[in-house]
Amino acid sequence: MKFFSVLSLLFAGASAMPAAAVADYDACPDGGLFGNPQCCGVDLLNIISVDCRSPVEVPKDAAHFAAICAKSGQRARCCGAAEVADLGLLCQKPVGVAA
Numbered sequence: 001m002k003f004f005s006v007l008s009l010l011f012a013g014a015s016a017m018p019a020a021a022v023a024d025y026d027a028c029p030d031g032g033l034f035g036n037p038q039c040c041g042v043d044l045l046n047i048i049s050v051d052c053r054s055p056v057e058v059p060k061d062a063a064h065f066a067a068i069c070a071k072s073g074q075r076a077r078c079c080g081a082a083e084v085a086d087l088g089l090l091c092q093k094p095v096g097v098a099a
Helices: 002-016 062-070
Strands: 036-040 042-044 048-050 075-084 087-092
Touching (some): 036 048, 062 075
Antiparallel strands (some): 042 048, 048 087, 075 087
16 A cells, blocks of 8 residues: 555656756757858848857857847857858848847
8 A cells, every 4th residue: 555655656746847948959950051050240131140259158049049149239140151251151040039
């Protein structure tokens, strides 16, 4: 009788635990044309971005990526040719970022 009480208590405790959060946010899917996460200043025609730098932290999610870049007055972008003379050639908005 005690065995079933202990077993049900363990099962209830395990089922009440929250699921682990997804830690592998990939704003710029690897292998694609836009695979380099960047914080960029100005967008020209939504294709070329000026004053681009790599984020100073690894983004945990879309809001965190946008916040990292906003600290330096820049916007989160995914670029093809990153950090060539501080230009991000062929850039687009990352997954989940609104602006």
